[in-house]
Amino acid sequence: MYRMKKSHAPALAGLIFIMPLVSACHPDGARPTLSGAELYDSSCKQCHGATGQGQLGITTPAIAGQAAWYVEGQLVKFRTGVRGAHPEDYDGLRMRPMSQQLMNVAEVKAVSAYVATLKPRKQPTTLQGGDATAGAGHYGVCLACHGPDGKGNELLKAPSLVGQHDWYLFSQLKKFKAGVRGKHPKDLTGGQMQPMSMTLVDDQAIKNVLAHISTLSK
Amino acid sequence: MISKYVESASSFAGDIDHLIWLVTVIVGFWFFLAEGVLFYFILRYTAQDGVKGQYITGEDPKQKRWVAWPHYLTLLFDVWIIIAAITVWQHVKQAMPQADSTVRIIAQQWAWTFVHPGPDGKLDTPDDIKLVDELHVEKGKTYHFELQSRDVLHSFSVPVFRLKQDAIPGRTIRGWFKATMAGGFDIQCTEICGIGHALMPARILIENHEDQAAWVMSKSPAAAATGGTP
Numbered sequence: 003m004y005r006m007k008k009s010h011a012p013a014l015a016g017l018i019f020i021m022p023l024v025s026a027c028h029p030d031g032a033r034p035t036l037s038g039a040e041l042y043d044s045s046c047k048q049c050h051g052a053t054g055q056g057q058l059g060i061t062t063p064a065i066a067g068q069a070a071w072y073v074e075g076q077l078v079k080f081r082t083g084v085r086g087a088h089p090e091d092y093d094g095l096r097m098r099p100m101s102q103q104l105m106n107v108a109e110v111k112a113v114s115a116y117v118a119t120l121k122p123r124k125q126p127t128t129l130q131g132g133d134a135t136a137g138a139g140h141y142g143v144c145l146a147c148h149g150p151d152g153k154g155n156e157l158l159k160a161p162s163l164v165g166q167h168d169w170y171l172f173s174q175l176k177k178f179k180a181g182v183r184g185k186h187p188k189d190l191t192g193g194q195m196q197p198m199s200m201t202l203v204d205d206q207a208i209k210n211v212l213a214h215i216s217t218l219s220k
Numbered sequence: 221m222i223s224k225y226v227e228s229a230s231s232f233a234g235d236i237d238h239l240i241w242l243v244t245v246i247v248g249f250w251f252f253l254a255e256g257v258l259f260y261f262i263l264r265y266t267a268q269d270g271v272k273g274q275y276i277t278g279e280d281p282k283q284k285r286w287v288a289w290p291h292y293l294t295l296l297f298d299v300w301i302i303i304a305a306i307t308v309w310q311h312v313k314q315a316m317p318q319a320d321s322t323v324r325i326i327a328q329q330w331a332w333t334f335v336h337p338g339p340d341g342k343l344d345t346p347d348d349i350k351l352v353d354e355l356h357v358e359k360g361k362t363y364h365f366e367l368q369s370r371d372v373l374h375s376f377s378v379p380v381f382r383l384k385q386d387a388i389p390g391r392t393i394r395g396w397f398k399a400t401m402a403g404g405f406d407i408q409c410t411e412i413c414g415i416g417h418a419l420m421p422a423r424i425l426i427e428n429h430e431d432q433a434a435w436v437m438s439k440s441p442a443a444a445a446t447g448g449t450p
Contacts, residue, residue: 011263048415089350092370095331099419 036109038116045103046113049096054120056167058128061093063170067122069154072161074114075191077101081110084186091182093173122165125216129168131206132213140211143201147194152218159191168212175199175208229380229401229426232312236382239308246297250290257286316396319364323355327367327374327387330416332407339440349439353422358432359402367393375411378424384410399426 036044046065050056054066065073079085080101086094104110144152147160154162163171177183178199184192202208222228222237267273276283322343324335334355338347343366349356357363367376369387377384378397385395407422427435 011259011266015259087352089333089335089352092328095333095352096329096416099330099416102419 036112038112038114041104041109041113042116045100046117049100053123054117055123055125056170058167058169061170061173064122064125064166065117066120067165068117068162069156070111070114070118071156072154072159073117074110075159077104077110077114079189079192082188084188085183085192088182088185090180091177094177094183122162125165125167127168127213127216129172129209129212132168132209132211132216134210134213134217137210137212137214140202140207141214143198144211144215147198152215163215164218166215168216171212171215172208175202227380227401227403227405228382229399229403229405230378230383231398231400232308233380233382233400235308235311239304242304243301246301250294250297254290313395316364316394317362317398319396320361321358322364322366323357324366324368325355325376325387326370327376327409327413328370329372329414330409330420332376332409332420332422334422336436336439339436347441349436353407353420355407355422355424356432356435357397357399357424357426359399359426359428362396362398364394364396367395372413373411374409374413377408377410378405379408380405386411399424402426402428 046054049060049062050065054064056062056064076085080094080098081104083098086098086101088094104113147155147158148163149155149160152163154160174183178192178196179202181196184196186192202211222240223233228234228237278284321337321341323337324343326333326335332353332355334351335343336349336351336356337343338345338349340347367385367387368391369389371389373389374387375384376387380401381397381399383395383397385393387393404423404425407424409417409420413420
């Protein structure tokens with residue numbers, strides 16, 4: 003049977019004390035370069051879903067298939083407090099710190115390019131009472147920037163509306179109308195959208211135009 | 221001594237520091253004493269050739285003293301700590317001194333919204349000043365706060381105040397503080413609140429009377445209407 007020599011006891015005690023410190027060391031402090039897919043997986047997937055379809059339960063929008071220039075532009079706005087910094091913008095305030103997880107412009111571009119590769123999907127209708135025929139008339143104002151097919155226009159920095167949840171578009175239109183979104187002096191495109199949203203006079207008008215937009219998502 | 225490492229900027233920070241110091245000294249004393257006795261026994265009674273091990277039943281009063289006396293002393297020190305802790309708890313958490321002003325603190329994933337009273341000095345009026353991640357208070361004034369959460373558990377922590385209070389959805393939790401030092405300091409969430417928990421820092425800006433008054437006026441609706449401030 004092994005018997006510890008007296009002279010070994012201090013060494014053993016020292017070893018027990020040192021071991022946890024050794025395990026805490028990390029010799030390689032270098033940060034690896036992450037791909038767009040890896041960045042999406044680590045920062046976006048938890049809320050927007052693996053396929054970028056968003057989740058009603060936590061009110062995150064669909065981002066699948068949104069153009070890279072738009073995603074990049076919005077990420078920059080969130081990162082710099084141009085969007086998602088209003089006290090009443092609950093969802094925007096959640097997105098702002100998430101966008102700041104991206105370390106630099108290269109990571110913003112990489113994840114934006116990845117999001118653009120995700121396939122958009124027609125989303126189920128959740129809003130009741132919308133009149134698509136009446137909404138087609140309201141859409142005449144939107145059409146100038148978002149296009150007759152709702153797929154957006156890069157030159158006008160108008161995003162695609164196709165494949166987006168109706169509840170999300172409803173909430174954003176309400177935010178634009180209330181000045182919760184698009185009010186920042188540096189938010190040029192948001193500032194353009196704000197007066198456009200005012201042409202929808204009430205919730206019914208918003209539901210109508212969203213009912214029409216849902217017919218574009220085919 | 222703690223304030224040498226983390227500044228002390230509230231009227232009760234010293235009480236908390238004293239309590240932490242008291243617990244550290246008492247627990248530290250017993251820790252090092254116990255470890256010293258333990259290692260002494262390990263070395264003194266290491267197995268030796270020709271010496272047979274002894275089975276201790278714990279019935280000999282001379283041997284039981286090694287357990288009983290520290291036990292009684294530990295209880296005595298526990299009572300000391302409990303009395304000190306309850307005294308501080310009563311002062312910081314139970315007693316609410318008269319407020320000079322009230323602010324509302326709203327936590328959410330992952331930001332803080334601070335609602336300050338405007339020039340009228342009252343909350344829930346049109347001149348309220350709402351700011352994200354920035355709380356302005358006046359040095360020397362006693363503030364009540366109304367802490368709320370929009371979604372999940374959060375915890376409002378101002379390390380320089382030694383203040384920490386959980387925010388619970390559906391409840392308004394009231395507390396108080398009195399800033400004693402001007403400057404800008406960190407506010408943290410100290411309750412894991414989701415994936416962005418580490419990304420919700422904020423700042424508390426403690427100003428003297430003149431600066432605070434100027435700031436409030438600069439944020440008033442009249443100033444905003446004239447384009448005085450964004």
